[in-house]
Amino acid sequence: MLAFLALASIALVGIAPQCQAIVIYTGWERHALVGSDVRLSCSFFSWRWTSEDVTFSWSYRPDGSRDSISIFHFTGGAPYVDNKGPFRDRLEFVGNPGRRDGSILIKNLDFSDNGTFTCDAKNPPDIVGRPSSVRLLVFENLPVQAGVITGAIIGAVLGLLVLIVVIYYLMRFLVARRVFNLSVSKHGKKGKGKEGSQQRQGPVLYATLDQSKLKASASEKKKQESRKDKK
Amino acid sequence: MLLLLLGIILLHLAALVLLFISTIVSAWVVNPTGSSDLWLNCSTPNGGTHCISATAGEWIQAVQALMILAIIFSFLSIFLFFCQLFTLQKGGRFFLTGIFQILASLFVMSGATIYTVRSSDWVHKNDSFGFAYILAWVAFPLALLSGLIYVVLRKRE
Numbered sequence: 019m020l021a022f023l024a025l026a027s028i029a030l031v032g033i034a035p036q037c038q039a040i041v042i043y044t045g046w047e048r049h050a051l052v053g054s055d056v057r058l059s060c061s062f063f064s065w066r067w068t069s070e071d072v073t074f075s076w077s078y079r080p081d082g083s084r085d086s087i088s089i090f091h092f093t094g095g096a097p098y099v100d101n102k103g104p105f106r107d108r109l110e111f112v113g114n115p116g117r118r119d120g121s122i123l124i125k126n127l128d129f130s131d132n133g134t135f136t137c138d139a140k141n142p143p144d145i146v147g148r149p150s151s152v153r154l155l156v157f158e159n160l161p162v163q164a165g166v167i168t169g170a171i172i173g174a175v176l177g178l179l180v181l182i183v184v185i186y187y188l189m190r191f192l193v194a195r196r197v198f199n200l201s202v203s204k205h206g207k208k209g210k211g212k213e214g215s216q217q218r219q220g221p222v223l224y225a226t227l228d229q230s231k232l233k234a235s236a237s238e239k240k241k242q243e244s245r246k247d248k249k
Numbered sequence: 250m251l252l253l254l255l256g257i258i259l260l261h262l263a264a265l266v267l268l269f270i271s272t273i274v275s276a277w278v279v280n281p282t283g284s285s286d287l288w289l290n291c292s293t294p295n296g297g298t299h300c301i302s303a304t305a306g307e308w309i310q311a312v313q314a315l316m317i318l319a320i321i322f323s324f325l326s327i328f329l330f331f332c333q334l335f336t337l338q339k340g341g342r343f344f345l346t347g348i349f350q351i352l353a354s355l356f357v358m359s360g361a362t363i364y365t366v367r368s369s370d371w372v373h374k375n376d377s378f379g380f381a382y383i384l385a386w387v388a389f390p391l392a393l394l395s396g397l398i399y400v401v402l403r404k405r406e
Contacts, residue, residue, distance in 0.1 A: 168310040
C-alpha cells in the first residue's frame with residue numbers, strides 16, 4: 019500500500035510539470051434569440067494560485083470575415099469594454115476574476131452579431147495556453163437542439179421494446195408458476211399413499227413441461243407418441 | 250435448403266447495407282453546388298464549403314431517428330434469425346425475426362416518405378434527389394420481402 023502511494027506520488031510529481039499551462043474553457047456553441055441577452059462564459063484552469071495580475075481578453079470575428087477585433091480586456095482589476103466597435107454600450111463584464119471567471123454579457127442581440135467569440139486568459143506567471151472560442155448563433159425563433167428529438171424517438175421505441183420483452187417474460191413466469199401450483203394440487207389429491215414415487219414425479223414433470231414449452235414440448239410429445247406406439 | 254438459407258441471409262444483408270449507406274452518405278439531395286443528407290446541408294457557392302447542421306425542423310430529426318431505428322431493428326432481426334435457427338423446433342416459423350424485419354421496413358418507408366414530403370423546407374425546391382434517397386426507397390421493398398419470407402418460411406432441420 020505504501021509502495022503504491024509512493025509510486026502514485028512519484029507519477030503525479032512527474033506529470034505535474036508538464037501540465038503547468040493554462041487551460042481555457044468556453045462553450046462550444048451558443049444559440050440565442052434576437053433582442054435577448056446572452057452570457058458568454060469563460061473560465062480557466064491553472065496550477066498556480068489566481069494572481070492579482072490575471073487578465074481576460076475577448077475578441078470577436080464576424081461570420082464571413084477573416085479579421086477579429088478585440089472587444090473586451092480585463093487587466094489590473096479593471097474591465098475595459100468596447101467603446102467604439104459593434105458592441106458599444108451593449109457589453110458588460112459579469113465575471114469574477116477571483117474565481118477564475120471572465121464571463122461577459124452581450125445585450126440586445128442582433129443578426130449581425132453572428133460570429134465567433136474567442137476568450138484568452140493569462141494568469142501570470144502561467145501564460146502558456148490556447149485561446150478558446152465559442153460560436154454565437156442568433157435566431158429569430160430558437161430551433162430545437164440537434165439530436166434531441168432523434169434521441170427521444172429512438173429511446174422511446176427501444177424502451178417500448180424492452181418493456182414488451184420484460185412483460186412477456188414476466189407473464190410467462192407467472193403463468194408457469196400458476197400451472198405448476200394447479201398441477202401440484204391436482205396430483206396431490208389424486209394419488210395418496212399408493213404410488214409415492216410416481217406421485218412425486220408427476221408434478222415435477224409437468225412443471226418442466228410448462229416452463230420450457232417451446233423447446234421441450236415437441237420432443238416430449240414425440241417421446242410420448244413413441245411410448246404409445248411401443249405399447 | 251442451404252441455398253435458400255444463403256439467399257435469405259444475402260437479401261437481409263443487402264437491405265442492411267443499403268440502409269447503412271443511405272443513412273451515412275451525403276447524397277439525399279444533390280445540386281451542382283452542393284449536396285445534403287440527413288445530418289448536414291452543405292453547399293460550396295464560391296470556393297469555401299458551408300454546412301448547416303440539421304436544425305431545420307423537427308421532421309428531419311424524425312427522419313434521422315426512423316433511419317437509425319430501421320438499422321437497429323434490421324440488425325436485431327438478423328441476430329434473432331441466427332438465434333432462432335439453432336433453437337427453433339422443426340416446422341416452426343421465424344415469426345419474431347420476420348416481425349422485426351417488417352418493422353424495419355416500415356420505419357424506412359415512413360422516414361423516406363416524410364423526407365419526400367417535407368424536403369422542400371430543407372433544400373431548394375428544384376434540386377434533384379440523390380442516390381442515397383433512392384437507396385433508402387430500394388431498401389424498403391428488400392426489407393419487406395425478406396421479412397415476409399421469414400414469416401412464411403418453416404424450419405426444416
